Amino acid sequence: MGSQSEVMHCYEQIAPLTERMLVLARAKQWGELPRLEGQCSSMVERLKDIEPLSTLDEAQSARKYVLLGRISANSSEIVGMIMPQLSKLVGVMKSLDRQRSLHKAYGQPDDAYLP
Template sequence: MAVRSEVVHCYEELAAHIAQMLVLARAKEWGVLPELEARCAALVDRLRAIEPLETLDTIQIERVLGLLDRIRVDQAEVSGLIKPQIEDLVMRMGSLHKQKSLGRAYGSTH
């Protein structure tokens, strides 16, 4: 029976969270993404702490490498889906800032 690895478990959790983020991003359900991103960040922090302390066997290494491939592909797609949303938000914020500046300079019309 194989020994349960916390490192492998963390990578499995990370892959699951990113896969869930991908499903949500495809559905344009942006509200839950920050919470999942925070969970991913916590897992990455945990991995930084425990990975140097744990030695993986060959099967575990292969599992982690497979998970890393899946994480990379899913994360790239999530980023591709989120990027246009962020660009749109930045553009809208710039427009609001410009309107506010003009309002201060010329007085509000409301």
């Protein structure tokens, strides 16, 4: 596969991956997102290596920007759904850390409250 078609192949793979991630995020199925994000990241890393060395024709450039628009819109919506979940997780972790500090300060073992 030549570098030119490989660049477009990467974009053609990333767009549906972000669409699938968006479907999962909307359904609050967070567990599958890291695997798909890893696939996207691998494709992006590959693009960083090959895209500067390639030249796209006018039609490919137009298609690339359509795909980038979809990828960007999907990513923005995903981030909008993930950030509240991350904030909630950070809050829970801080609460657990405070509880652990209190238990330690008052002489209770860390595992006294673990299920």
